[in-house]
Amino acid sequence: MSILVTRSSMPPLEDYIEEIKPIFESHWLTNMGPVYKKFQHQLIDYLGVPYLSLFVNGHMALEMAIQALGLQCPDGEVITTPYTFVSTTHAIARNGLKPVFCDIKPDDYTIDPDKIEELITDKTVAIVPVHVYGNLCDVEAIDRIAKKHNLKVIYDAAHAFGVTYKGIGVGNFGDASMFSFHATKVFNTVEGGAVAFSDAAYRNKLHTLKNFGIINNGNVDDIGGNAKLDEFRAAMGICNLRRLEECILKRKVVYERYNERLSGINGIRLSQPQVGVSANYAYYPVYFDKDILGKSRDDVFEQLKQNDIYARKYFYPAVNELQCYQDICIWEDTPIAHDISLNILTLPMYEELAIEDVDYICDIILNA
Numbered sequence: 056m057s058i059l060v061t062r063s064s065m066p067p068l069e070d071y072i073e074e075i076k077p078i079f080e081s082h083w084l085t086n087m088g089p090v091y092k093k094f095q096h097q098l099i100d101y102l103g104v105p106y107l108s109l110f111v112n113g114h115m116a117l118e119m120a121i122q123a124l125g126l127q128c129p130d131g132e133v134i135t136t137p138y139t140f141v142s143t144t145h146a147i148a149r150n151g152l153k154p155v156f157c158d159i160k161p162d163d164y165t166i167d168p169d170k171i172e173e174l175i176t177d178k179t180v181a182i183v184p185v186h187v188y189g190n191l192c193d194v195e196a197i198d199r200i201a202k203k204h205n206l207k208v209i210y211d212a213a214h215a216f217g218v219t220y221k222g223i224g225v226g227n228f229g230d231a232s233m234f235s236f237h238a239t240k241v242f243n244t245v246e247g248g249a250v251a252f253s254d255a256a257y258r259n260k261l262h263t264l265k266n267f268g269i270i271n272n273g274n275v276d277d278i279g280g281n282a283k284l285d286e287f288r289a290a291m292g293i294c295n296l297r298r299l300e301e302c303i304l305k306r307k308v309v310y311e312r313y314n315e316r317l318s319g320i321n322g323i324r325l326s327q328p329q330v331g332v333s334a335n336y337a338y339y340p341v342y343f344d345k346d347i348l349g350k351s352r353d354d355v356f357e358q359l360k361q362n363d364i365y366a367r368k369y370f371y372p373a374v375n376e377l378q379c380y381q382d383i384c385i386w387e388d389t390p391i392a393h394d395i396s397l398n399i400l401t402l403p404m405y406e407e408l409a410i411e412d413v414d415y416i417c418d419i420i421l422n423a
């Protein structure tokens with residue numbers, strides 16, 4: 056049987072049926088109903104954040120967080136990372152803002168704060184960093200830069216659900232943080248997402264933006280859209296949240312087995328745990344140094360594929376190498392992101408992955 060890079064986490068069917076029964080009684084399917092509210096409160100508790108607004112997916116959550124902060128302005132620029140899923144960049148561009156790409160750190164793949172300031176101009180309005188693979192950005196340095204230059208910070212925390220730093224939930228950094236609950240993430244609602252924020256002023260703004268900008272009967276004060284999380288997905292979230300701790304522990308077992316098998320090998324670079332950061336074991340990225348190994352990332356990818364194992368070149372290519380952003384940047388400006396994107400592979404990682412399968416995957420990699 057083939058092994059895919061991930062397998063969506065699902066609750067027992069009976070749990071889900073139990074959770075959607077009230078929906079069948081009330082016929083209240085969407086528009087911030089009781090299940091939405093219950094789920095929202097559970098998440099505020101779990102993530103330890105002051106406010107949270109739920110969305111139909113992570114992308115719209117990020118797009119509307121940028122809009123809600125009032126960042127749209129002619130020629131406005133946003134400093135971000137090219138080493139991310141294209142959604143991050145699209146959310147900036149679709150707000151009429153220009154993404155400006157800053158290179159990343161070679162150790163944890165997050166934006167390099169030492170390279171941010173040289174990119175700031177009088178048009179810069181915000182920084183949109185990404186907690187890649189659940190690795191925490193240098194939130195303290197980014198905060199200092201943002202305060203000094205009066206910039207907003209919106210984190211793409213799509214990979215960082217449940218991660219804490221010195222005991223503080225990751226959603227508390229910056230002006231806002233986006234989480235994704237897509238089927239492939241550590242925690243899913245099938246499709247879904249959220250924005251966490253600390254300033255109550257954004258609460259109504261986000262709430263109305265995702266519902267066409269409607270403030271009350273017939274009055275519309277903003278050009279919104281439709282990005283509401285429905286009751287069925289909220290119910291899925293309630294079921295999956297209940298199991299999350301257990302799922303993360305199972306992922307940890309897989310993670311540690313990979314570490315045991317792959318560490319200490321010249322030419323194979325593994326992610327190192329960050330001090331003070333709790334991991335969610337969302338991904339297992341491995342950097343293959345072809346100069347040392349004599350085999351490239353692509354060779355390993357193919358070798359696994361021949362054995363019906365599907366790792367992922369994630370992220371490849373870097374966003375600033377994609378056709379739709381060709382006219383605003385050159386990849387040579389971010390050589391580290393370019394190098395990482397060419398040499399990294401995320402290995403299969405999900406809670407049900409058997410240890411024997413992890414061993415099988417490692418055998419193939421080590422034999423290659």
Ligand SMILES: *Cc1c(COP(=O)(O)O)cnc(C)c1O
Binds near residue numbers: 236
């Ligand atoms: C998944 C993801 C998104 C988009 O989230 P969706 O819920 O799929 O819309 C954005 N950024 C990153 C880094 C992601 O991994």
